[in-house]
Amino acid sequence: MRYISTRGEAPALGFEDVLLTGLATDGGLYVPESLPHFSLEEIRSWRGLSYSELAFNVMHPFVDDAIPADDFRKMLDETYSVFSHKAVAPLVQLDSNEWVMELFRGPTLAFKDFALQLLGRLLDYVLEKRKQHVVIMGATSGDTGSAAIEGCRRCEHVDIFILHPYERVSEVQRRQMTTVKGDNIHNIAVRGNFDDCQRMVKESFGNQGFLGGKTQLAAVNSINWARIMAQIVYYFQASLALGGPDRSMAFSVPTGNFGDIFAGYLAKKMGLPISQLVIATNRNDILHRFMSGNKYEQHKLEHTLSPSMDIMVSSNFERLLFDLHGRDGQAVKTLLENAAKGPVSIEDYRWRHARKLFDSDAVDDKSTCDTIREIHEQNEYLLDPHTAIGVRAARNCRRDRSVPMITLGTAHPAKFPDAVAESGVTVKPQLPAHMADLFEREERYTVLDNNIAGVQEFIARHWKNA
Template identity: 45%
Template sequence: MQYVSTRGALEPCGFVDAFLMGLADDGGLLVPETIPYVEKSTLEKWRTLSYQDLAFEILSLYTNNEVADEDLKKLIQESYATFRHEHITPIKKINDTLYILELFHGPTFAFKDIALQLIGNLYRHVSKDHEHIIHIIGATSGDTGAAAIEGVRGKEGIKICILHPHEKVSKVQELQMTTTADENVLNLSVRGNFDDCQRMVKQILSNPDWKEQYHLRAVNSINIVRILAQMIYYFYAYFRVCEQNKDAELQFHVPSGNFGDIFAGYLAKKMGLPVGPMLLATNENDILHRFVQTGLYEPTTFKQTYSPAMDIQIASNFERYLYYLCEENGQTVADYMQHFQQHGNIKIEEHKLNIVQKDFLSASIHKNPCMDTIKHYYREYDYLLDPHTACGVAAIEDDTKDKTIVSLATAHPAKFDDVIARCDIEQSFPQEIAQLEHKAQQMDIIDNDLEQVITKITQFFA
């Protein structure tokens, strides 16, 4: 198994090199050179596996034997030992049509834990066994930062710097990031939005001199291991639902801002997971929805919404899908991305749009429908959705009654109590979240300025 860049100007590399590189040195994103196809007989063998054993079977297809089986199994066991549910990503049946895939049972109560607990332990393994210095930099719209910090805090040989948009994440998300007292953690609160944070991180990581000088590594979903780790729960959910309904025709609904979560599902389908088109649910920041509907990928005015982790205008992982849409032609992708950089948009041809619309459905859920959905499911089913999960559930339409919907629950509702309170719902808080408000915060508030960020990380990683 080798990895190549979406822009085609990078020699194929192995698993560890791809993991450490994060953003490809030619500015693209790394993808597997080939995607292993899983036969039906193998799927049958996988049906009864625990989450951890399934994770080993899938990840070992991509590690190129660069992580010994015994080490990989240990990494997986350690990563999911911190989860509060024995099934790691349990399925909750809501009604005859809808199942919720609960992805919030990790230490920071968000789906990002599933990949970032593994990545934190993998960075520790690589740092120790390969004697690499690990300095991590990432941007977050809320959940990635807390999960990444939790994954590496206190780990010897690792430092992490996270950028988040100042006052544009929920209070709980901010507290989870900034109440960590470990000396290997730096939080930068940027006066801007998530796209500003993401842009500066990409600029830093795309500079080979800075990358080498400061030993910089990526923790955002630009790191291919994030995607590989997220594929697992699509398979696991499929097996669990089929236990209850063996003839189910599954359709996944995926709240998405940066396209990483749904791209993981797309790769799972390419591996042979037998499910229908996936529904991509956005909020008012609907660049991905508009792309699926029209073939035009173009940012519009940023909107602050009730689902802040999806308040994203430029989706990093879109380029990975573009690579497969362009039949794995890196030069074509490079041309598209150059046009995007110069003109601010990408317009695909009609025949490509036809492919997109076979791969994905889409919906844009605004504030009122989001809140109405939270109220309805709490009243009718005594089930409380967070505002991101509600976007995926709100996209269920009458014509899906012949399908079984698996909607991804990306975060615990306690992380967004300001929105839940707007729905006139009073919720109880897990102890880990309730105690955050009593802790001191540590963060540096800075302008939306690349030079300020570079100065901060230079001092921190020195």
């Protein structure tokens, strides 16, 4: 399996190099040169498999011979054995044909654990094999940071620097990052927003001279292909649990950076019958405005009750644009250069092709709270604000009620108690036992100005072998 850049100018790489590289040298994102395709008969034969067994079948073609099959199976068994539910990604029924897939049963209570628990093990394996040290630099709007730290904190060959927007993540999200002890763990609170943090990460990958040539950066954000690869699996899991592949499924996905829903798009291209993908966003609705009106235009970022989606520049959207433009890297590069200057659109026939699969909705804070309250009143079931946006968007955009609609439950409600309280629900969501003392743990983080030179200087000074 070889991987190519969405901007067409970087060399093709194998899995190991893509794992460690993050952004391509031309500024693009890596995607497989070709996708594996599974027949309905093959998918049907996977019914009854454990989650880790299913994960092996779906992901092994992407890893290919970079990791021996037995080693990869062991890695997957270890990854998903730490989840708190035997099904790993259990389904909860809300209505007659409406479901939530709980993706928050991992150690940091968010869907990012599915990929980042695996990514830590992949990095350990490859870096030990190469006797190489790397510096992880990542940006988080709330959940990626804690999942990355938890997944990578035991890696012997890694230093971790996670940037988060100062005072713009929930207290639980912040403490999950800043209370983890380890000499190789560094949390940086940037006086800015998530897009500022993400921009610093991208620019740093493009020019790593501040590291003095002594090490290289590795990515944990969803620009890293391994993140996308791991997220494809639970689309297959949900479908098989509800009668797939002999019936089609619809999914509603709360998304800011487009990685999670892009994984669903890939699942469909790999042979899984999916009839609809709903892009569920908050007031930071650049994806909704594009999908509903073919206009890609950045607005001012707003702070909402769903901070993990407070994103205006959706990195993984580039991967979809690459496909929509017939995998023409130069066309994607030109489009994104123009998008940095002002609003852009794509050819109408390309946009209409995307609309055959995708719908979208933007849900404000009031509707988010209304949905949390309504679902709790109807089912005594508590949603976090991001999942609530997914449920509301699913109900607003649903095309066919005979098709199961599955909303991806992206985070545990205990991570967002303020949003739950604002909804009027009087039940306070409780942290699980392994986090019961979270508010008593000592925090460690450094507040820095929204200045890339200062952030890079901090990293250069604090990584292990500096």
